[in-house]
Amino acid sequence: MKKYNVAILGATGAVGQEMLKVLGERNFPYGELKLLASKRSAGEEVEFQGKKFVIEEATENSFENINVVLCAAENYISEALSPAAVKAGAVVIDNSSAFRLNDDVPLVVPEVNPEDVKNHKGIIANPNCSTIIALTALNELNKYAKINRMVVSTFQAVSGAGVNGIKELDQQISDINSGKTVEIKTFAHQIAYNVIPQIGDFDEMGYSQEEMKMQNEGRKIFHNPDLKVNCTCVRVPVYRSHSESITIETEKEITPEKARELLANADGVKLVDDPASKKYPMPLDTSNQDLIYVGRVRKDISQDNSLVLWCCGDQVRKGAATNAVQIAEVLVKENLI
Ligand SMILES: NC(=O)c1ccc[n+]([C@@H]2O[C@H](COP(=O)([O-])OP(=O)(O)OC[C@H]3O[C@@H](n4cnc5c(N)ncnc54)[C@H](OP(=O)(O)O)[C@@H]3O)[C@@H](O)[C@H]2O)c1
Incomplete structure (x- = not known):
């Protein structure tokens, strides 16, 4: 070979x-x-x-x-x-x-x-890692009914900021537990026991660089220059795997049942969607492997042709x-x- x-x-x-x-x-x-x-x-x-x-x-x-x-x-x-x-x-x-x-x-x-x-x-x-996770999760849904608009909130692990992000969370937890003053180097604020609604610098509209990637890169990958994305990126004190809450608006209706059927057969995706048994994607379950877990699939009760889902994936690996x-x-x- x-x-x-x-x-x-x-x-x-x-x-x-x-x-x-x-x-x-x-x-x-x-x-x-x-x-x-x-x-x-x-x-x-x-x-x-x-x-x-x-x-x-x-x-x-x-x-x-x-x-x-x-x-x-x-x-x-x-x-x-x-x-x-x-x-x-x-x-x-x-x-x-x-x-x-x-x-x-x-x-x-x-x-x-x-x-x-x-x-x-x-x-x-x-x-971008959050974009890979979202688009892998959404690919089959987008093929079935073109996605016109997405509203996304991300919950991004500290390893997304590289080895220094991991070290910073470790160090801050250890400093807090031993009564020492917390040092802030990698993130804008203390990340231990906190969440920070900023990843990258903000533009004049108030969106961070990371937030605009989902729209700019999503348009290029889906070959849909009209895709509209409204994204909020948040850093959370999780070591590994990003999570995302996603609402999609599609050109025709996708029922939650149809969405689950499409997701169950989607390449790179694992459907984990049994909320009654407390089964849904979580970063602890999706780390150190390559599948994007998708669950909490439901109709958006505020809008027609809209669907809500939750996904998690290891951003160092698949991302x-x-x-x-x-x-x-x-x-x-x-x-x-
Ligand atoms: N972490 C994630 O989840 C993630 C996901 C998607 C994309 N990315 C992107 O992937 C890239 C790497 O991210 P990371 O998280 O792996 O960062 P990282 O942990 O900080 O690693 C950075 C790497 O760059 C090397 N480097 C630094 N200065 C260099 C220089 N002057 N010449 C050659 N190499 C140099 C470092 O080597 P030394 O050890 O010698 O400093 C280290 O190997 C970034 O562009 C990041 O945005 C990261």
Whole structure:
């Protein structure tokens, strides 16, 4: 079987570490494997599948002979290094938001729009994590009856802010429990025992950057430029898995029964919807796996052709690492690298 040389850019981060795990779990046919991070981590050793790998400092010269770069770093790093990787002949699958809305960059959720991968010019973008979770959950409903409008509230885990987000919640809980003053570095306020209705900076309309991604990226992935989304993003003191309350308005009615039937057969989705038995999606149940759990499906009693649901998914995995590896698998399957 043909092997592909893979580099993970940001291999020491929350998403990068998970990418390595997912490559192994899914038996991705990798040949050479390069683990790249900042100068700070260069020289550290990582064990993977019985072999030791040494983290290298990422530079423009890191991509010779590499076929696929799984990029799990901040925008400015991706902007600085992705063009060099493409120039060296690699395809970059980027988890940052740097290129997502560029016309020549496909934005792909493999369950929803895998065919868009074919249009790549070297960079393919992984969508925002909450957007991946919502659109994977909604895909079959949208195919049955086009979604015109969504009202979404997200409840986003601290690992969405990377390893520093996890450390901050740990540290604050420990400081509070030992009577120490809480230090705030990663989030706008104390996150322990709190919820913060801000992820990213606000625009002149009062929406945060994270909130606008659901509409901007949703339009591109669903190929629906008229999709309207009103989103509120909230950081919650949960370690892993984002949750979302979603109301959709569709061009024709989807009854809750029909919705459950569609969701039960949807790719990447698990229907968990038995409220009478206290069964519904929760982040503790959806972490460390790839399915988006959907439940609490019900009619919106305030509006015609509207449906309400609740979903949860592991944003480090399906919302980032797994989605990126799935895109790499499409490239392999379609002979695009
Ligand atoms: N966390 C999530 O749930 C999630 C979900 C979807 C998308 N994303 C996106 O994925 C990307 C990575 O997020 P993350 O949560 O994994 O962040 P993270 O845990 O903070 O990891 C950041 C990674 O970037 C590396 N890095 C920092 N400065 C660098 C430099 N100058 N050159 C090369 N590498 C450098 C870090 O290496 P060092 O260890 O050496 O500093 C680390 O490996 C971000 O764009 C984020 O928005 C994250």
